[in-house]
Amino acid sequence: MPTYTPPTEDIQFVLQDVLGSSSADIPGYDELEPDFTAAVLDEAGKISAELLAPLNATGDAEGCSFDNGVVRTPKGYPEAYEQVRQGGWIGLDADPDYGGQGMPYLLHTAVGEMFVSANMAFNMYWGLTHGAISAIQVHGSEEQKALYLPRMIDGTWSGTMNLTEPQCGTDLGLIRTRAEPQDDGTYRITGTKIWISAGEHDLTENIVHLVLARIPGGPEGTKGISLFIVPKFLPDADGKPGQRNGVACAGLEHKMGLHSNATCVMSYDGATGFLVGEAHKGMRAMFTMMNEARLGVGLQGYAQGVVAYQNALAWAQERLQGRALGAPANPGGPADSIMVHPDVRRNLMHQKSFVEGARAFTFWGAQLIDRAHRGGDARAEALISLLTPVIKGFLTDKGFETTVLAQQTLGGTGFTRAAGIEQFVRDARITMIYEGTNGIQSLDLVGRKLPQDGGRAIMAFFDIIKGFIKENEGDAALKAEFLDPLEAASKDLQAAAMYFMEQGMTSPANALAGSYDFMHLFGHVCLGYMWARMARASRAALADGRGNPAFHEAKLVTGRYYMLRQLPATALHLARITSGAETVMALAPEDF
């Protein structure tokens, strides 16, 4: 059975040494003093390792049961949920006016990494509530906020997102679910939604569905879609769950992974719905949830990599097989630990250098969100908008790849259910698909985010990289080992962006055929940048005699590994991009 060790020292390093959170000029960040964040992380780590991680494998094996509309979560889940709920974790960063703790989104993200590494499927029961809270907070009426937010923030009610229908995945313009206006101002919602995570379960007294539907007579396509609140139980005058609404779970999907999270087919049969925001403006409201959800999914991707890597490392340190080159490392034993073999280490360093870089990148993204939302910084808003598809697409592709590499470290044992590492592979797999497949992320990046405002956001990104390089180029070791490779990779990204700008007008297919590689190229540059920042922080700590020297030396080695062995992938992605769309588009569909 796998174990999970909260990487508190690593998380603190990113929060404090790298992002300088407690001194960052963002409203509320003054609370993020090192002692405070350490205490929060300790507590979250304890819950993750002791309460949630042990339920991960048992929950996967048991799965959810479905009987006549009723969904039961696996043994131990209701009790664990109640403990998390009572701990106030669900409302950690929510509005204090509605019972939240008002902490920065960054802290929610740091805590979330631990919960997700420990048990991704469990965490999704309330992870989506978080997005639903944001949507109601931003787009709901005062009455809706007063009624729903306190109950969702304290976790007694949970939330869902209902977008997909059988004929309509990515292309939301094809939505058919109808919302008929009633005389009392409510709507009758009728239709079928699929892939609804946590659509039905036994953890909360009510479930608040946020549903996209079409009001008859509205415009066709996505311009005629509205957002509705459809509670499982209609709140009575006291705000208590009252009459059962006309919505029910019609069945569960049987999936490759994420077994203990109920993926529901939801059937709406004249259910009472309450319009959120303006009619026909539902897409905008849903995007509020989706952008946050996408950062959360990127986090899921690398967080599965974190726990998979931990278990691969533990195996490698204990497994005795073969001998080191030269003198044996374990002369008294029958063999050396497999840590002596260069290829085993290459594999582990690949995992390690990715997950640590990914953590820094995600936390930086969360800090940008705080800067945008709490600090009202439009530049940060534009930047995180650009980076969101990169965080989602790149970190889930590489996070999944990391779980596969970790599984490989265990050899045959890694293929057995008993070892448990294969669950991380199966669970991580969905992160590349949901909240918009990674292909859609790349389309969002190249088709929408990149050209927005004449490319101002990516120019700002390049300015940040250039500024960082300029500011630190006096440190010769940093320059040679980190800044020079970062500059080279950044030039590949610039060349790709330039290619798209040239092609975008005349041959959009050339841009779109390169979108996926652009997303990866961008992701590598971001991780290269984060590694340069981490290296600077560790060099400063070593110079000042702060912290644990072995920790900081290890960071520098891991960072150099990334720069030497992962970052050069930018050139390959650029070569693919500039090869254009000709071979991609040439075949007639029937000639494939």
Add this chain to the structure above:
Amino acid sequence: MPTYTPPTEDIQFVLQDVLGSSSADIPGYDELEPDFTAAVLDEAGKISAELLAPLNATGDAEGCSFDNGVVRTPKGYPEAYEQVRQGGWIGLDADPDYGGQGMPYLLHTAVGEMFVSANMAFNMYWGLTHGAISAIQVHGSEEQKALYLPRMIDGTWSGTMNLTEPQCGTDLGLIRTRAEPQDDGTYRITGTKIWISAGEHDLTENIVHLVLARIPGGPEGTKGISLFIVPKFLPDADGKPGQRNGVACAGLEHKMGLHSNATCVMSYDGATGFLVGEAHKGMRAMFTMMNEARLGVGLQGYAQGVVAYQNALAWAQERLQGRALGAPANPGGPADSIMVHPDVRRNLMHQKSFVEGARAFTFWGAQLIDRAHRGGDARAEALISLLTPVIKGFLTDKGFETTVLAQQTLGGTGFTRAAGIEQFVRDARITMIYEGTNGIQSLDLVGRKLPQDGGRAIMAFFDIIKGFIKENEGDAALKAEFLDPLEAASKDLQAAAMYFMEQGMTSPANALAGSYDFMHLFGHVCLGYMWARMARASRAALADGRGNPAFHEAKLVTGRYYMLRQLPATALHLARITSGAETVMALAPEDF
């Protein structure tokens, strides 16, 4: 539920147009006339698509049952096995003196691709028999051959390989299973073996275990290991299964995939064993089985990619979502098929260009084996020995990746059990692990095969590439689109080989830290070479007006895609290799 369409035209193209099999100067190849191979492929395709493919998902869902030493295969497996057995497929390339059909190994390989694409787990019940037949054929006594081969070749008995023990995976020097010599010349075998594929089942009347064990008093390590035949039932005087031997299945592994193939813990409790070949020379005999098995596993890797790609393509052709750039492709429908989207096509072309290249590479490898074994060609023997770890390691890594890409094409549907494509991912995953993990393949490649005979085999490989380029450089289109990129990639491979030769003596860690990348670099050059050969063949066919022009045009487009978008990976692998071992080896094991 997924479907499988036998790619007969593609297989015939490789056998006939690319490898020129019927005119190749190899004993027995004169039988491989196009009409004959087409007839064999048609028949094998029918069995694959109609008999085996429908059992793939049901077998996965049901799995094998274990009760008190008895293993039952899923519903339909015994009947299907009997049909395959009666068809003579198991002995297709076996020695006619023992009832085989004496066909080239190449034909066995071509047929095997279909069977494996249709149902990999089923096929393994007799796939390992094939390796056991080879080991007995090459190393067994005349009596052993006469007793075992006819029954294994006609499939009434099956075979297994028993290497791994709990403490001993890759490092076979740690084997503890004992073989005590008896007065009658037999041995008493005692010990536990794990990961024994098809170690117990209900398909054959007897199971012939080939077991590595240690005769007391022999040398330590791998030099003291001997190979034994240990039948489940001891043959009586008539060669009929007689007394039950002291070997039993102690349990089944519960695995991520390959559910319908029984992976057994085998317990040997003083079982009667018969020495194969010389005492203490068991490793050599086992290698006879392993090399062939490794090519077979490489085939499994890409064959899972083949069927996954077919299902991804079928989905993409039918799924309506979004609109084409410019004019709609399906103006009468609610949306266009997703084949209009450049990123969907990029994904499909990636899959297609890999599996078609991999097929050609594997078949070329099988032809080299025939050239070596049937033609006594030592140069071919050295070359296939060098290429075997590349076929196994590269094709299984990329084959698995292909199943993941195919799953991605289906979006959320790809994550459901019902769609069935996730089974290909779970089944393909094991191919990167068994028969020596891919890390071990890379070690075999760089540590053993590359330096053998002063690097003569890789020099021969470079001569083949150079010769091919020189021979065809008069064709300007072929040169620009295929030969020039092949030459560039080949230079990367030469630079890497040169780096290893320089480092091998002074810093072996530098070579070993690059072994995995070298295996991939080598694989890309091989696929680049195969695509150049396929392009030449298709250009010749088009020029001569032979065959289906759309088929050959599609081959040229697909090949150009490979050269533009996959082959450039060689530069990345070279960069990683020449970065050396420093960052890989720097951390103390406890500082990870």
